[in-house]
Amino acid sequence: MQANKNFSIAIQICVFMDFKGQERYSSKELADSVDTNPVVIRRQLARLKAADLMQSQNGPNGGYYLTRSTDKITLWDLYAATREGDFFNRPKPNPDCVVGSNLKYLVEDTFYNAEMAMKPELEAVTIRDLSQKLTKILDC
Amino acid sequence: MQANKNFSIAIQICVFMDFKGQERYSSKELADSVDTNPVVIRRQLARLKAADLMQSQNGPNGGYYLTRSTDKITLWDLYAATREGDFFNRPKPNPDCVVGSNLKYLVEDTFYNAEMAMKPELEAVTIRDLSQKLTKILDC
DNA sequence: TTATTTGTAACATTATTAATTACAATATCA
DNA sequence: TGATATTGTAATTAATAATGTTACAAATAA
Numbered sequence: 001m002q003a004n005k006n007f008s009i010a011i012q013i014c015v016f017m018d019f020k021g022q023e024r025y026s027s028k029e030l031a032d033s034v035d036t037n038p039v040v041i042r043r044q045l046a047r048l049k050a051a052d053l054m055q056s057q058n059g060p061n062g063g064y065y066l067t068r069s070t071d072k073i074t075l076w077d078l079y080a081a082t083r084e085g086d087f088f089n090r091p092k093p094n095p096d097c098v099v100g101s102n103l104k105y106l107v108e109d110t111f112y113n114a115e116m117a118m119k120p121e122l123e124a125v126t127i128r129d130l131s132q133k134l135t136k137i138l139d140c
Numbered sequence: 141m142q143a144n145k146n147f148s149i150a151i152q153i154c155v156f157m158d159f160k161g162q163e164r165y166s167s168k169e170l171a172d173s174v175d176t177n178p179v180v181i182r183r184q185l186a187r188l189k190a191a192d193l194m195q196s197q198n199g200p201n202g203g204y205y206l207t208r209s210t211d212k213i214t215l216w217d218l219y220a221a222t223r224e225g226d227f228f229n230r231p232k233p234n235p236d237c238v239v240g241s242n243l244k245y246l247v248e249d250t251f252y253n254a255e256m257a258m259k260p261e262l263e264a265v266t267i268r269d270l271s272q273k274l275t276k277i278l279d280c
Numbered sequence: 281t282t283a284t285t286t287g288t289a290a291c292a293t294t295a296t297t298a299a300t301t302a303c304a305a306t307a308t309c310a
Numbered sequence: 311t312g313a314t315a316t317t318g319t320a321a322t323t324a325a326t327a328a329t330g331t332t333a334c335a336a337a338t339a340a
Contacts, residue, residue: 004227005297011247016239026316035234037299042318059307060315075250087144094175099156102277106270107151110215114258121254130246137242145328166285177330182287199338200284 006082009034009044011130014053014078018070018131024063044082051081070131076122087111146222149174149184151270154193154218158210158271164203184222191221210271216262227251 016033017025027038027045034041045064048054053073056064066073094100156173157165167178167185174181185204188194193213196204206213233240 008243012233012240012243015243015246016237019239028316033234033237033240035237035240038317039300039319040298046318056317057307058305058315058317059309061308062306062316064317075247094173097156097173097175098278099159099274100152100173100175102274103148103152103155103270105277106155106273107215107265110261110265114261117257117261118254121250121257125247125250130243133246134239134242137245138238168285178286179288179331180329186287196286197338198284198286198336199340201339202285202337204286 006044006047006084007079010048010078010082011075011127013041013044013048014066014070014073014127015130015134017066018127019134024057024061024065026063030064047081048078051077053077053081069128071126071128073127074123075125076119079118079122087115146184146187146224147219150188150218150222151215151267153181153184153188154206154210154213154267155270155274157204157206158267159274164197164201164205166203170204187221188218191217193217193221209268211266211268213267214263215265216259219258219262227255 012034013030016030027041030045031038031041045054045056049056052067054064055067056062152174153170156170167181170185171178171181185194185196189196192207194204195207196202233243235241
């Protein structure tokens with residue numbers, strides 16, 4: 001399990017960017033913030049780029065930047081960009097067992113519905129919301 | 141990531157039991173169905189026992205059985221029994237980064253809401269529903 | 281009393297994830 | 311143009327987590 005982790009890192013990167021307010025961020029800077037390796041960050045950001053949430057520029061003074069305002073990026077956007085694989089996860093059922101081999105079909109509708117039920121909750125929160133909340137916390 | 145997998149196995153075991161209609165099932169039988177080791181199954185079932193969904197009996201002709209009718213066991217029951225850890229999963233934030241170290245608090249409400257939004261969807265489906273659906277599929 | 285089964289700990293193995301190294305491609309700027 | 315900084319990605323290694331296995335005590339039925 002770990003679409004969760006990628007999701008969490010994506011949130012952190014975006015909030016970090018909004019909070020800092022720079023133009024661009026190198027993978028090195030972001031890696032320090034997340035406490036991991038720059039290459040790990042670049043791999044993560046490749047997903048966000050694929051979802052048109054992030055852009056990058058090569059060369060000196062290059063780096064990554066968000067393609068739109070942080071009040072237009074919701075947690076659902078990041079969830080969708082970083083999720084992978086099946087919500088329901090039964091990799092290798094015994095093909096001789098009628099239950100195991102059909103279970104996927106039995107539950108896929110329900111699992112889809114469950115996942116979609118989260119959508120409005122995650123859409124209700126933007127990156128801007130989180131970074132403003134953070135600012136408030138730190139003011140105390 | 142793998143609360144999902146335990147959840148899936150729990151569903152499979154319960155549907156299997158309803159579908160077969162025996163009194164009890166040894167961990168060996170169940171392991172064959174799931175295609176894994178009996179000890180793995182026993183570990184899984186320990187969770188379901190802790191959630192009062194399953195009981196067991198030692199000795200010859202012993203084994204596992206559900207504590208209540210399968211039309212009273214919902215997918216949410218199994219989800220709750222098998223979930224572990226945080227929905228939001230950022231194990232070791234850099235303590236020097238204000239974003240990373242506070243992120244957990246920023247999102248925990250939203251993540252709780254998102255998880256709870258799934259509840260009615262998962263509560264709407266019982267183990268009985270699934271095993272009846274399976275029977276129908278196999279009749280075709 | 282014997283056989284069967286759960287419960288669990290300890291260990292071994294396998295699979296997955298993350299980190300690192302390396303380097304080509306690209307872009308900036310003096 | 312040349313030096314430098316940066317992304318993109320592949321290949322490798324290291325670390326971590328999950329799974330499978332063995333072993334055996336405790337319980338129970340016949």
